[in-house]
Amino acid sequence: MTPNDYRLSKTGVTSVSGSLHLWNTSVLRTLLDNPAYIGNLAQLRTTTVSYKNHKWQRRPKEDWIVIENAHEPILSKELWNKVKEVEASVSNGKPTKRGFTHPLSGLLYCADCGAKMRLGWNMPKDIPYFNFNCGTRSRCGSSACFSHFITVPALERIVLNDVRDKAQKIVADERKFRRKYMEHTAKLADKKQTDVKRELKRAERRAAELDKLISAAFEEKVAGKLPENVCLQLIDKYTAEQTELKERISALTQGLEEKQRATADVDEFIRRIKKHINAPELTRELCLELFEKIVIGGKETVTGKPQEVHIYYKIDIGSIL
Ligand SMILES: [Zn+2]
Numbered sequence: 001m002t003p004n005d006y007r008l009s010k011t012g013v014t015s016v017s018g019s020l021h022l023w024n025t026s027v028l029r030t031l032l033d034n035p036a037y038i039g040n041l042a043q044l045r046t047t048t049v050s051y052k053n054h055k056w057q058r059r060p061k062e063d064w065i066v067i068e069n070a071h072e073p074i075l076s077k078e079l080w081n082k083v084k085e086v087e088a089s090v091s092n093g094k095p096t097k098r099g100f101t102h103p104l105s106g107l108l109y110c111a112d113c114g115a116k117m118r119l120g121w122n123m124p125k126d127i128p129y130f131n132f133n134c135g136t137r138s139r140c141g142s143s144a145c146f147s148h149f150i151t152v153p154a155l156e157r158i159v160l161n162d163v164r165d166k167a168q169k170i171v172a173d174e175r176k177f178r179r180k181y182m183e184h185t186a187k188l189a190d191k192k193q194t195d196v197k198r199e200l201k202r203a204e205r206r207a208a209e210l211d212k213l214i215s216a217a218f219e220e221k222v223a224g225k226l227p228e229n230v231c232l233q234l235i236d237k238y239t240a241e242q243t244e245l246k247e248r249i250s251a252l253t254q255g256l257e258e259k260q261r262a263t264a265d266v267d268e269f270i271r272r273i274k275k276h277i278n279a280p281e282l283t284r285e286l287c288l289e290l291f292e293k294i295v296i297g298g299k300e301t302v303t304g305k306p307q308e309v310h311i312y313y314k315i316d317i318g319s320i321l
Contacts, residue, residue: 007134011117032087035066038080039073042066062250086288093284094119102130102152103282104159104294110134111308112298113145129153132296147299150307155296156282163290165234165312167277169321170270180320181266200252202243209240269315290314 001009002023008014035042043065049055093105096119110115115135121128130152132238136145170177214235221231272289281287298309312318 010206030079032083037073037075038077039071040066040068041070045175079274089130101284103239103284103287104132104155106292107287107291107293108132108155109293109295110145110148111295111310112148115145117148117296134296146302148296148307149299150296150309155309159294159311160279160282163276163279163286166317167273171277174270177320178266178270181315181317184316184320185266196252200249201251203252207242207245207249210245214238214242242301265315269313269317278285 002021004015005021008270031037045059045064047057047059049057055224095101095105102119105119106116107298109115110117113134113136117132118138119130119132120138121130123129130157132148132150132152134148136144194213217231217234217238220226221228226234269290276286276290292314294310294312295310297303297310300307
């Protein structure tokens with residue numbers, strides 16, 4: 001039932017415009033953004049413009065007050081994270097006029113101009129086959145970017161073989177892979193974390209200082225030691241710096257959390273790639289679960305060397321396998 005129909009069945013109240021009894025995207029968007037589904041209670045999600053103007057407004061997510069595990073979840077955290085991941089993914093996929101979305105749609109990039117690759121088709125002997133080529137080239141012509149033509153069957157074969165190969169290597173010695181990955185990310189994270197932590201400390205100290213400076217300026221003004229315009233100028237200056245600092249602090253804190261999360265990602269990745277070890281063909285699900293992006297090099301007849309296909313997985317396994 002759509003929320004409208006549900007309300008009608010419970011309360012007998014229907015919306016002003018009537019209902020078509022259809023789900024629409026904006027309702028789904030709101031639902032998928034509501035942490036109540038994973039058991040979190042989020043408050044202060046909305047506000048009004050001011051105490052006079054009661055127009056309703058969404059508040060930015062950073063300002064929500066979230067109490068985790070406040071009640072029994074309806075969705076698993078895993079599913080929730082998967083939704084968020086697809087949402088944040090580079091790709092929403094672009095269907096053709098006939099409504100076909102290739103599994104790799106939106107994940108392919110031109111190695112030379114960075115544009116997304118575009119799906120096209122040829123029909124040499126009355127048998128149509130799909131291919132990908134640089135999007136800039138197909139939009140703006142051959143002077144804009146050179147050919148990155150690759151047929152869909154060839155690309156699918158390369159990608160699928162790589163998935164199977166990586167999966168087999170991982171399964172062959174899962175523990176070693178996990179350990180190597182942890183070492184690899186820890187090394188990267190450690191270096192970054194020390195720098196970030198240091199900067200974070202400095203920023204927090206300065207933020208506390210500014211608080212004091214602002215109240216000091218205000219007190220001086222009240223005591224009549226400081227002219228009003230000078231006081232205002234000072235406070236303006238301090239507040240501007242404070243806002244800037246606060247943004248920086250929240251960015252830095254987020255960075256730290258991301259690094260911690262990265263170390264947990266490997267188990268999820270192993271689980272996913274194991275699932276696809278004997279995949280008979282590429283599916284949209286497989287592609288969205290495993291790939292960050294795939295970069296397609298120039299065509300051999302143009303560059304004079306074999307065409308390169310670089311597959312970037314969700315976790316950086318290039319340096320491990
Ligand atoms: Zn290009």
